[in-house]
Amino acid sequence: MTETTAFRVIHARARRRRHPLRRWYRGNERAILSAAGIVSFIAAWQIGSDAGLISKFFFSSPVEIAAAGALEVQKARFWEDVKISASELAIGSLAAVLLAVPLGIAIGWYRGVSLTFDPWLNFFNALPRVALIPLVVLWVGLGFEMKTIIVFFGGFFSIILPTVEGVRTVDRQFLDVARSFRAPERLIFTSLVIPGTLPFIVSGIRLAVGRVLAGVIIAEFYAQTAGLGVMIARSEASLQSDRMLFGVLIFTVLGIVLTEAVGIVERYLQRWRPSLDLEEAA
Amino acid sequence: MRSGHLALSARGVQMQYRDRGTGKTLLAIENVDLDVPDGAFVSLLGPSGCGKSTFLKIVNGLLPATAGEIKLHRVAKGREDAMVFQDAALFPWYSVLDNVAYGLVCAGVSRGEARKRAVPFIDLVGLKGFDDKYPYQLSGGMQQRANLARALAVDSAILLMDEPFAALDAQTRELMQAELLRIWNAAKKTVLFVTHQIDEAVYLSDRVVVMAARPGKVIADIEIDLPRPRPLSVKRTPEFAVYEERIWRLIAGEYEHARVASQPDAAS
Numbered sequence: 001m002t003e004t005t006a007f008r009v010i011h012a013r014a015r016r017r018r019h020p021l022r023r024w025y026r027g028n029e030r031a032i033l034s035a036a037g038i039v040s041f042i043a044a045w046q047i048g049s050d051a052g053l054i055s056k057f058f059f060s061s062p063v064e065i066a067a068a069g070a071l072e073v074q075k076a077r078f079w080e081d082v083k084i085s086a087s088e089l090a091i092g093s094l095a096a097v098l099l100a101v102p103l104g105i106a107i108g109w110y111r112g113v114s115l116t117f118d119p120w121l122n123f124f125n126a127l128p129r130v131a132l133i134p135l136v137v138l139w140v141g142l143g144f145e146m147k148t149i150i151v152f153f154g155g156f157f158s159i160i161l162p163t164v165e166g167v168r169t170v171d172r173q174f175l176d177v178a179r180s181f182r183a184p185e186r187l188i189f190t191s192l193v194i195p196g197t198l199p200f201i202v203s204g205i206r207l208a209v210g211r212v213l214a215g216v217i218i219a220e221f222y223a224q225t226a227g228l229g230v231m232i233a234r235s236e237a238s239l240q241s242d243r244m245l246f247g248v249l250i251f252t253v254l255g256i257v258l259t260e261a262v263g264i265v266e267r268y269l270q271r272w273r274p275s276l277d278l279e280e281a282a
Numbered sequence: 283m284r285s286g287h288l289a290l291s292a293r294g295v296q297m298q299y300r301d302r303g304t305g306k307t308l309l310a311i312e313n314v315d316l317d318v319p320d321g322a323f324v325s326l327l328g329p330s331g332c333g334k335s336t337f338l339k340i341v342n343g344l345l346p347a348t349a350g351e352i353k354l355h356r357v358a359k360g361r362e363d364a365m366v367f368q369d370a371a372l373f374p375w376y377s378v379l380d381n382v383a384y385g386l387v388c389a390g391v392s393r394g395e396a397r398k399r400a401v402p403f404i405d406l407v408g409l410k411g412f413d414d415k416y417p418y419q420l421s422g423g424m425q426q427r428a429n430l431a432r433a434l435a436v437d438s439a440i441l442l443m444d445e446p447f448a449a450l451d452a453q454t455r456e457l458m459q460a461e462l463l464r465i466w467n468a469a470k471k472t473v474l475f476v477t478h479q480i481d482e483a484v485y486l487s488d489r490v491v492v493m494a495a496r497p498g499k500v501i502a503d504i505e506i507d508l509p510r511p512r513p514l515s516v517k518r519t520p521e522f523a524v525y526e527e528r529i530w531r532l533i534a535g536e537y538e539h540a541r542v543a544s545q546p547d548a549a550s
Contacts, residue, residue, distance in 0.1 A: 173371045180342055180365045181388035181436065191384070195375040272375045274418040 060242040065249065068242035078231065082250075085216055085227040088144060089254075092151025093212050100159035101201055107160075108167025109193060125161060129153040129215075133222050147219035147227065154215030159204035166200025167193055199273075202266045209258045213251055287355055289440045289472040290318040290341065295350035297336055297498075309497035310336050313350070316491060316500070318440070318474055320355065323466060325475045325483035325490045327529065329537075333498025334476045338365070338442050341474070357439045361389070364433040366443040370425035372417040378404065378428050379413040385436035403431040406465060423454040430465065440472040447482065459485055460514050467511065480533075484508075484525045485517055492529060494536040502532050 018026075025032060042062045048054040049061035056064070072078045106113045107121070132153065136146050170193055178188050220229025228247050235244035297311040311333035318324045326334040339345040341352055342365045354362040364385060372381045379397055382404055386396035404413060407427040417425055426446050433441055447455045459482060466473060477483050483490045484506055492502040506525060508516055516522055 173367065173369060174373060176344060177365075177367060177371050177373075177384070178388070180344055180367075181385040182361075183388040184390075187388060191373065191376075191387075195373070198375075270375075272416040272418070 056241075057239075058241060060245050064242040065245050068240070069246040069249075072243065072246060081226060081228050081231050084144065085220065085229065088147045088151055088216050088219075088227065089212055092148040092215070093155050093208065095148075096152050096155030096159060096208065096212070097205065100156045100204070101163055104160040104163025104201075105167055105189070105193060105197065108164040108197070109189075114164075121157075121160065121164070125157050129157070130218055133219065137223070142223040142225050147216060147223060150219040151212045151215040154211035155208040158208040158211050159201065162200040162204035162207075163197060166197035169200075170196040198269055202262065202269070206259065206262050206266075209255060209262065213255050213258075217251065287320050288317050288353075289320045289322070289355050290316070290474065291353045292316040292337075292341070293351050295337065295340060295347050295352060297333060297340065297345070298348040311340075311347075312497035312499045314493075314498070314500055318472060320439070321470065321472055322488045323473045323475065323486055325477055325487040326493060327477055327480065327483040327490050327533075328493030328498070329478060329495050329533065331498075332493040332495040334478075334493055335368070335444050336498070338444050338474065338476050342442055355439060359437075361385075361436050361438040363440045363442055364436045364438040366426075366430050366433045366441060366446045368444045368446065368448060370417070370422075370429040370446075372425055372428055372432075374417050377414050377416060378409060378420070381417070381428055382431045382435050385432055389436060400431070400435050403435045404428075406434065406468060407431040408461065421454075422450050423458055426450065426458060427461070430462070434465070434469055434471070438471075440474060443473060443475045445476055445478065448477070448479075455482070456514055462486065463510075463512060480526050480529050481517060481522075484522060484529070485512065485514075490525075490529060492532050494533075494540075496540065501536060502529075504529065 045054065045059070046062045049056055049059065054061070060068075103117075107117050108114065129150070133146070133150060136149050140146050140149065174192050174196065175188075178192050183191065216227070217229040217232070220227040221233055224230055224233065228250060232244050232247035235241070235247065293315055295311060295314040295316075296309070299308045299310055300306070301308055314333075314337060316324075316326075316337075326337065328334050336345065340347045341354070342363055344365075356362065372378075373384070376384065379400055380393075383391075383393070383396035383400040386399055387393055391399070401413070404410065407430050409424060409427050409431065412420065412424065412428075417428070420428065429446065430443075447458050450458060463486060473486075475483070475486060487506050490502075490504045490506060491500055492504065493499065494501045504525070508519075508521060508525075
């Protein structure tokens, strides 16, 4: 018969020193596992394709895509396309940010401006913007301007809506502080409205990255004049799936780089926020 | 320090609200008279809903009264009044230094100059070395110290304090009460302090003005004749208990009165 005692004893336990390799893994777990995921996917694709399990005609293979890329970067036409697509993206996105942020702040802050613009915001937000492409073509033709305008549309509405929302949710108690100390109107904006709205603006810009990339590709598909979208479309027409996927890869990498850049800017602008620090520590 | 004049004089202050839902007019504050002599520490004590915070906001100019008049003694330079808010209300995107300098920046002082002038007030409230910290890095008590420093920095004649210690734990609150008296003594300000805690009001004040709710009105004005400086041990003396008891009876009596009046068969 076992003896029963009145207490369950919980012992202290000294913290074990883990093996250095294990500690290195703990510290870099995220990087290691995501790299492993990417590498094994690419390897499976290559092996499957070499073994004939994956159709090279439809899906190409990593090695072929790399070879097509190596060939592509030697062509002047390719760099011309990159330059055009990048300019459309840059100008359209920049214009979207520069117009959406101040207008969004004005709409969120001033009741009159808000009441005037609200129906239009709702109208354009509900409207599928790609449906406007033919109309924009009618205005400015099939060239650079049309594509830049489509990029602008994609970015503008993703940024302005959260910006308006951000201004409207600025904490009342901070407003009381500003009014209590008789802050001039301009200072209310710089000390309070803009910093308070910044997280919303940044999440709008994050959303906009995807929209402007989609915008530039769709516009280039439609116009068939110049740019990386045209390269993708032409490759498809000539059944070069490796070259086509290389084009897709460039847009994907661009999307990742832009999203990361937004993240870096965000972390810098919001270093006063505790949640971001915790995320980094985790 | 006391020069004999009144720092604040309120006559017949009234505040009406129109309830958006029912359309009825509610009387939040009814006919409040209040005199605060220069250099005095006066508390407004009452239950929630008695309009004590509303009164403070009227004095500060955040809300317009619907009737009555408030006179603040004019000062040669700077503001007549500055507010210490209930929730510290520090801007989370500003460091302690920029938060404390904020009132000065609002008054048109350049940012560099405002920061320079904020430093001694950060030291005064015991936050030396925390200039560069962001609010989330401070404890609740430290945030209230910064909140106080921000109001002190504009060098107003009167400090309006809206239940600044209500959200703190009991020990920190006591510590902050003692700190406030130390700072009050050093800064030589007139203070109008709003609270719902009897012991806090008695411990801090020269006078406790007791208010009742619905509608908010003054029901008593009690001189607290305890010697200064007051260590926290004052709270354990019989004299202190007598004041507490007296004020508690006033508030309890008012509560009983309201309870009876609100019963449907009270008239029978």
